[in-house]
Amino acid sequence: MxxxxxxxxxxxxxxxxxxxxxxxxxxxxxxxxxxxxxxxxxxxxxxGIGPGAVRLAQQLGLSELFSGYAPIDTVTIFGPRGTRTENAIPTIGGEPATGYVIxxxxxxxxxxxxxxxxxxxxxxxxxxxxxxxxxxxxxxxxxxxxxxxxxxxxxxxxxxxxxxxxxxxxxxxxxxxxRSRHAGLAIRAYARSPTPWASAATASLMLEFSRDLLPWYGWVFPVGEHQVNIGVGGSLGTLRERGADLPKLLDAHADAMRARGVICGELRQRRAHHLPHVAGMxxxxxxxxxxxxxxxxxxxxxxxxxxxxxxxxxxxxxxxxxxxxxxxxxxxxxxxxxxxxxxxxHRRQIASSRVIITLMKSRVLSAVLVRAMQRDPTVLSVLFDFGPFTASMALRALSPWGSPAAAATR
The missing domain is CATH 3.50.50.60 (FAD/NAD(P)-binding domain)
Structure with a gap:
């Protein structure tokens, strides 16, 4: 041979x-x-292709990866009390930060x-x-x-x-x-979406942290004019401890999105996958x-x-x-x-991840983290780039008045 x-x-x-x-x-x-x-x-x-990945791909001469897709620079977050905030993805190194959904x-x-x-x-x-x-x-x-x-x-x-x-x-x-304690689990599907929500002019990365889902989360990302990627994800350990049913969580999330007029029709191409995270690197x-x-x-x-x-x-x-x-x-x-x-x-973010994992195991503490994301857009760097979750972010989240929102709350 x-x-x-x-x-x-x-x-x-x-x-x-x-x-x-x-x-x-x-x-x-x-x-x-x-x-x-x-x-x-x-x-x-x-x-979703976050700003960190987009920036590096462009530096490597791979800008053509994003050809034909509109950049997205807004994140919409639904909190556990039904509050809705829309924030721009924070700048990275002083440069505008955009993501894509491909x-x-x-x-x-x-x-x-x-x-x-x-x-x-x-x-x-x-x-x-x-x-x-x-x-x-x-x-x-x-x-x-x-x-x-x-x-x-x-x-x-x-x-x-x-x-x-x-x-x-x-x-x-x-x-x-x-090790399962250092892993998450997620399931995604595709669904039809009415315009103009998923149009290039109004597209946003939507994250759902409802009481029905916490400490898990849901997402809806616009893939095209009439299609979105919808899913739910969270800690594998929490799912097992609570005996939650992953497909049922996705169905409940989809029903909530239908009620908001975000999606329509049935879910298709469902696929689940494990997410081993950096705390167990x-x-x-x-x-x-x-x-x-x-x-x-x-x-x-x-x-x-x-x-x-x-x-x-x-x-x-x-x-x-x-x-x-x-x-x-x-x-x-x-x-x-x-x-x-x-x-x-990545030491600081890896350390932060251990704190975040602890927060996300509790419905109360995970709600605190969501409030931090809604009140302080810089926390979004924890999701989409390599920023750590700092003590000052936590203090602002716990504050009864919080920090000024960078975008209107609806």
Missing amino acids: AHELFDIAVVGAGPAGAVAAYAAARRGFSVALIDRHTFPRDKACGD PRLEFDNRLFRAAIAAGADDLSGTRFLEMTPCAGHRRVVLRDRSGDRRVVDARLVVGADGAYSLVRRALTGRQEPY PRLVYPRAALIGDAASMINPVSGEGIAYAVTAAAQLVRALPARLEDDSAVADALALFEREFRAR
Whole structure:
């Protein structure tokens, strides 16, 4: 059996893997981009691309990812007492912050094609089976759709194969890819929406924190003129403790949105997915291997958003690598630098996530967090970028008068 040699084998071609492959190919590395699916393929998600991910994609020369979709710069939040606030997404570094809503079927396909166009080899449609360490590289065994095995040797393996990562299992020896106490669960569907709510001129990211849902939350994101992505998500542990029924929560949320005139018609394409979050982030680097994206539990525990972490980690990992990957010590030093800098950059938000997880387990305390989001738009950076939940934010939330709202409350 022939063994193909690459500088880097990226397992998983979602946003984390595709950006890693794109950035690595642009640096001149030979890259195998591996995924068990062929593209385009669907992915259960809210379809929201937050400002952090948008900003980095633009910096990487990937602005075309957003072509044909209108930017969204407003967030609408319904609180547990029925209050409604509309706030602009806070500026980031003094620059206007906008997000997009793009179906993952389309967004991931665009990213995948960009990576292949940059020079990565297309190994989609092949399933990761196992890998073994060898002198100066790792040997990766794959199986294609015809059942034939394919062996790839790579000087670096990047595990970006999602929440149920087989690469993570191979590296850690754990059968369960993450601990349930550090995970959320969400379900999404698509529904028809009357205009003009979902039109480009009035589109907003809508978050619902009703008493019926807390400590879980609901969302409605406009995908197009007549379609929205609707879903609910929250702590996996809380769901189990309370014996809640995920599809019923989604149905109740949909009924509330119908009553507001936001959606119409039946829900379709329901899909549930796990969300391992940063409070349970594992070790990221191993001898000639690294984990990024959902495989590394890089998901925001408040919003369930992981694309910003994914693309940031991918770009940071590739940027840290030496020009040549033959030297074991140079690769090891680069990987250690990547993990050290990634954790340092996000330390405050990772610490904040532990506080937020505690808040979201309680209906009362989760309502406090929602009030903070409504009263202080800067708290939205906790959801859509890398901002921490600070003590001053908590104090303003607990204050009987709060801080002045940045937008009208209806």
